[in-house]
Amino acid sequence: MQRLPLIISDETLRDGEQQAGLFFPYETKKTLAQLISQAGIHHIAIMPAVHETEEHLLKTLVAEGLDSIMTASTMLGKEFIDRAKACGIKQIILFYAVSDRLLLLRDAEARNFTSPPEDALVHRVRQNMINKVLENLRYATSAEVGLKVEFAAEDASRADFNFLVQCIREFQPYIEHFILCDTMGVLTPEKTYVWIRDLLELTQNEPLGVHFHNDLGMALENTIQAVLAGASMISGTFRGIGERAGNIPLEQVLTGLKWRFGIEVEGINYEALSQVTDYLDSLGVRPAPPYSKAALRHESGIHVNGFLRDPESYHIFPHADPEIWFGKCSGSSNFQYLFEKQLNQPLTPEQYNRMRDQIKSLSIQEQRCFSPQEIVNLFEGGFFND
Numbered sequence: 518m519q520r521l522p523l524i525i526s527d528e529t530l531r532d533g534e535q536q537a538g539l540f541f542p543y544e545t546k547k548t549l550a551q552l553i554s555q556a557g558i559h560h561i562a563i564m565p566a567v568h569e570t571e572e573h574l575l576k577t578l579v580a581e582g583l584d585s586i587m588t589a590s591t592m593l594g595k596e597f598i599d600r601a602k603a604c605g606i607k608q609i610i611l612f613y614a615v616s617d618r619l620l621l622l623r624d625a626e627a628r629n630f631t632s633p634p635e636d637a638l639v640h641r642v643r644q645n646m647i648n649k650v651l652e653n654l655r656y657a658t659s660a661e662v663g664l665k666v667e668f669a670a671e672d673a674s675r676a677d678f679n680f681l682v683q684c685i686r687e688f689q690p691y692i693e694h695f696i697l698c699d700t701m702g703v704l705t706p707e708k709t710y711v712w713i714r715d716l717l718e719l720t721q722n723e724p725l726g727v728h729f730h731n732d733l734g735m736a737l738e739n740t741i742q743a744v745l746a747g748a749s750m751i752s753g754t755f756r757g758i759g760e761r762a763g764n765i766p767l768e769q770v771l772t773g774l775k776w777r778f779g780i781e782v783e784g785i786n787y788e789a790l791s792q793v794t795d796y797l798d799s800l801g802v803r804p805a806p807p808y809s810k811a812a813l814r815h816e817s818g819i820h821v822n823g824f825l826r827d828p829e830s831y832h833i834f835p836h837a838d839p840e841i842w843f844g845k846c847s848g849s850s851n852f853q854y855l856f857e858k859q860l861n862q863p864l865t866p867e868q869y870n871r872m873r874d875q876i877k878s879l880s881i882q883e884q885r886c887f888s889p890q891e892i893v894n895l896f897e898g899g900f901f902n903d
Contacts, residue, residue, distance in 0.1 A: 521774070523782045524694070524726070524750040525767060526560040526610075526667070527553050529793075530574075531567075531590050532764055533754035537814030537842035539802065540885045543574060550578050552796055553755070554586060556789040558767070560667075562752075564590040565604055566597055568845055568877060572604060579605035588667070593653050602662055609657060610696070612669035613650055615684055616676040620646055622826055643680055647687055654691035667750075668692045669728060674699040678715075685720045694726040694750045699739065701833045702732030702762065709739040713746035726750030731762040732833060734807035740765045741773055744780075755793045756802060760820070762812040763804030768794055814840045816886060818848020818873075825850055825858070844886030849873040855889055872901050 529549060534541050541549070553561055561583070565572035578587050589601035591609040601609050614620055617639055621627040624642040627634060634642075650668070657664045668688050673681060674697070685695045697716075704712070709729075716725060727743040727750070729736040740751055757766030768790045774780040775787070805811035815821055815831065821841055823830030832839045841854050849869035857863050864872075880886060887895075895901065 526752040527558045529754040531562045533758040535760045537816040552793045557784045557786040575604040608665040610667045614671040616672035669696040672700040673697040694724045696726035699729040702730035706738045706742045710742040710746045728752035736765045757804045762807040816842040822850035844880040
């Protein structure tokens, strides 16, 4: 049996819980973290900026002895890096978009243009992104802060290839891995293998990780092909739960590599993997099947904010409409999308912010998420007037 020093990064408690309609109570997440740790998983990610309950959970797990494997998913900004550092962790996953589609949405200069962007503007937007990320990487890895950093390249599978190579080369002095995210699940196994091999060749085998979504039902095989091509880190969730049609199921990747190719990952307790999946089974937790109605649901505020200006930013099916849900992971953009795009009943930004805060609190109190119709019912019933 071949032993492979592959880094396994778990996103069950973060990306997994972003599955619309799924809510993990605090004690459930603590239990999951302990079980995942016992399976020998190398990293467990939580995003403290989502809510103070996530911040408290991360601090608790660190205090209970999981400090060596806990990591914080972190947006760009010194305030977010400092908040993660204050939780007692030693490493973060800094994430930002690398595709032109998402970069043009987020760049202040590009937002003023309604016509197709010229090459000069695209070049400036890309350089703005590199400068911003480098500033944050230098800060996070400075002697003052002292964090290890993984960089997650959001929407890498739709990014310009040469720009991706440039990002890998410029960021590599500050990061452990450059994680290629197939955010919309558009890759195929054949393309994945060639993509990873070409990137490794052009970046002198810099460490690459992969984080693939399952919108087309191919995330598992895509990930296996990425490992065979030379990726040295994989990121996913147990049972494959997560946004839309979910992520790669870590237990299937690990077992698939072992049974099909005779590859065991160093540090993994294969006997303990089933303890995690059995626990999720006992909770009735399953990913949404690809091409199902449930796989069209979005709760993440970052994604819904993209919908407001570009319907194709986080949606790849032209003949099916996304459905916006509401919960702990929602932002004010969720309410803006519902009231402006669907109900044609615009409210003020202050109202959207207040509704976001109220639904986050209600979601935590009732330990669940809310459908669009439930939000309409709450609104008509005067809940958001309090």
